[in-house]
Amino acid sequence: MTITPFDPGLSEVPQRQPEAPNGWKRYISFNTDAKVIGIQYIATALLFLLVGGLLAMIMRGELITPAADLVDRTVYNGLYTMHGTIMLFLFMFPVLNGLNNLLIPVMIGAPDMAFPRLNAAAFWMVPVFGVILMASFLVPGGPAASGWWSYPPVSLQNPLGHLINGEALWIVAVALSGVSSIMGAVNFVTTILRMRAPGMTLMRMPIFCWTALSAQTIQLIGLPALTGGAVMLLFDLVAGTSFYRPEGGGDPVLYQHFFWFYSHPAVYVIILPVFGVFSELFPVYARKPLFGYKFVAAASLVIVGLSLVVWVHHMFPSGVPQWMRDLFMVTTMLIAVPTGIKVFAWLGTLWGGKLRLNTPMLFALGGLFNFVFAGVTGIMLATVPVDIHVNNTYFVVGHFHYVIYGAATMGVYAAIYHWFPKFTGRMYYEGLGKLHFLLTFIGTNLNFFPMHPLGLMGMPRRVSSYDPEFAFWNVIASLGAFLLGVSIIPFLLNLVSSLVRGERAPANPWNAIGLEWLLPSPPPTENFEANVPTVISGPYGYGTGLPLVEHQEAYERALQQA
């Protein structure tokens, strides 16, 4: 097998396809094209973002006054359970898998994912378990109401005694989500390891691919543990076994171990690709190479290793032995080292750069700011005495919302704006984008900052009524939440109107370096098809003048002609 050299004389560079095959119908069918699947994932995720956001606003409406006056307490329990579950399993993971599907093949020069049919099957499980989870609103007794972690014995209560109950549907939905994510992870890891363009060694891979590889490795190691634990929980709930039932000799803390062995690393599954987005965007908009590429890449792998040995920090008050508390406090704090390396690498990239503050850059900078804030409270929470003091208070809620919304969701917005022209062939509206950023950034901090003083004052999470002394900060948080709700309007308006009548996007609107920018916008179905370029240098060669691939001028010329 010989590697075919690219012959610039043939001018066989992929052309923009005049008419997309199958039109819009391919987005609602079993399509095996990674770019279609990516958009399917993102659209589905945004739909569920609206559902989860609606539940959040009902909760914040309840909490704007100290009394439990808007919804019933049991309804409130269902609201926060479903809000957390929807946001993680139906918004965050699908939207990131959408980005993986869109970006990994074009970034490494592959025509598609390694297993296209498996890819489509993994996506179509998302609407299936989404419907199962939504259906739990309609069953007698309402949806699961034991929090997104479903700790036994609370989750095993089943007061109405039905076989089909909200909790059982919740477990089935989460288990299906796990199967779907494992199918996706096998695909992403295989694709990254086996389908890179010639010359693209691992150390020439864009950081987004490194972080995707790391995140998907965590999925492969962690998810089976959660799935195993969830199967045992389901049997306890519907079949009468007693794995977690103390009265039958079972151990409820065992479930906590299973749950957090996956669900803490899951945070890194979410944040690692966002680190990847930051690492892609800062060099483009600062016009400088990424500072310390090797260290940023290696730090991702270090995070994978450490993420698997920190889970007990969620269980400091659960009656675990003191040696476990000490050990897991140290490992948790160690995570700050690789993440710190990344933060300093980004600062080093931005330092002295020629910053271009458009919408994706603003979202990335805002996300970085929020992430650093979340990192500071994270170190506080890693400390056993502080953790036990603020355990189950709003301090914890504030901390992880800064991570999941402040950093991760803003990073996702940054990615959507940055690559929107590439995959839709249209430019977004800069003004609406900046308005979206402004509302999001102010709303996030208004919503989630007050949760920290509330937690330190002692307000517990998961309550629908509270002491009037907590009212001041709660009113501010609720206003922030409604502002976040409003912030979605310019975002959706921007997406829809840009798709319909946005300006045609050039192949490389940001003057960025990367294989994806050597393709037309939108890229043809098979990306480079037979003309996969040979990569001759590392990524992010801004200001160095080094070409990324052999015959780069030929590719660029072909794009201009198209």
Place this chain on the structure above:
Amino acid sequence: MTLIPANFDPGASPAESAGHTADHGAHGNHTLTGFIIFLCSESVIFLAFFTGFAVLKLSALQWLPPGVEGLEWRSPLAYTVVLVSSSGTIALAEWFLKRGSLWGFRAFWLLSMAMGALFLYGQAIEWAGLEFGFTSGTFGGCFYLLTGFHGLHVATGILLMGLMLTRSFRSGNYDGGEQGVVAASLFWHFVDVIWVLLFLLLYVWPA
């Protein structure tokens, strides 16, 4: 456009990389890579069950349900020997395939399937004769969960092997070797190794 062969997989043989044509369903053959990654992931779910078993057993005040003395190990040991030797017969089948002897492959492949089925039969007989159920404390739950989940893997393995056997009758299909056969065989070895660990945990580890 298809005049130039795909060049994203320099290690692949020409037969493998020829898949990159109009058929959008295949881009080179990475079945084996993907399958090995999947097996690594799948082993974690067994690891989780094993750990749960050990934790529950070590912390139990009364492990065996009242009236249960222990597990009868002699006939399970016999079926263990059957299952473990099927790892040898499946390796023989692969050896025949490598030599190009399709009938030798089919015979030993079928023998391995039969041995797997015999193991499942033994499992069913054992389940039917037990004096405790899956609601008999954590011991009962663990026993049926572990053996049942493993049995499900044995059944899946037999199905996979059946699929590969059927494919071998399509002429020319296995001329250049077949990653599916290697994958099914790997899966079978995996199922066997898991069973040996499970046998040690359930039958050998004293109560």
